[in-house]
Amino acid sequence: MILLAKMLNLFAPIPRRPAPRTFAATLRHLGALGLFFLAILDSSPIPTFGGPDILTAVLAASHRNPWYEYAAPATAGSVIGAYFTFRVARQAGSAYLDKKFKKGKISKFLTLFKKWGTGSLAASCAIPIPTPTSMFFAAAGASDFPLGKFLAIVTLSRAVRYSAIAIIADHYGRHFVRAIRHPMQYWGWMILFAALTVALIAGGILINRQLEPAPAE
Numbered sequence: 001m002i003l004l005a006k007m008l009n010l011f012a013p014i015p016r017r018p019a020p021r022t023f024a025a026t027l028r029h030l031g032a033l034g035l036f037f038l039a040i041l042d043s044s045p046i047p048t049f050g051g052p053d054i055l056t057a058v059l060a061a062s063h064r065n066p067w068y069e070y071a072a073p074a075t076a077g078s079v080i081g082a083y084f085t086f087r088v089a090r091q092a093g094s095a096y097l098d099k100k101f102k103k104g105k106i107s108k109f110l111t112l113f114k115k116w117g118t119g120s121l122a123a124s125c126a127i128p129i130p131t132p133t134s135m136f137f138a139a140a141g142a143s144d145f146p147l148g149k150f151l152a153i154v155t156l157s158r159a160v161r162y163s164a165i166a167i168i169a170d171h172y173g174r175h176f177v178r179a180i181r182h183p184m185q186y187w188g189w190m191i192l193f194a195a196l197t198v199a200l201i202a203g204g205i206l207i208n209r210q211l212e213p214a215p216a217e
Contacts, residue, residue, distance in 0.1 A: 036073035043081025057169040067166035089141030125157030
């Protein structure tokens with residue numbers, strides 16, 4: 001009987017080991033805390049390709065917690081990461097930009113930022129499309145952009161961005177998450193969104209022109 005039991009055990013299915021959890025799954029499991037750390041990373045030169053936007057939408061759509069419990073940590077983490085990038089770039093100057101980003105485009109980008117700093121910074125922080133926002137943070141630090149003004153723009157723009165994503169995802173659920181993950185399936189909405197993006201950038205540029213002091217005669 002014992003020999004027969006051992007032979008039958010040879011045909012028993014081997015229990016599978018659980019697959020190792022991916023980084024994205026770990027962040028989702030951590031919830032608001034994982035979103036907080038991902039937002040910090042997203043504001044550094046390490047690209048996450050819209051990671052905080054997607055994670056905010058996923059968490060807000062799949063959990064019963066209030067939407068602001070995800071918008072708040074995403075905003076806080078993004079501001080902290082932006083501040084770190086700003087401070088490092090301010091201490092290192094343009095050398096930091098040359099090291100972390102593509103050379104040859106830095107001088108042109110700094111010239112562009114100094115001309116449209118406020119509008120370009122606000123647009124890059126508020127518009128939920130993958131953009132090299134950390135480069136704007138570094139350019140602000142490498143230039144003479146005021147720290148208080150920088151933090152105010154980043155905080156307000158990020159709060160609007162993540163609050164809008166969380167509210168819409170909380171209301172429309174998985175449909176909104178699917179649109180973020182597969183934007184080309186919703187090309188009509190993408191065209192409308194692109195038009196709104198251009199309008200926001202143009203508005204930011206006009207506001208920046210109005211805020212610029214008149215040259216002394």
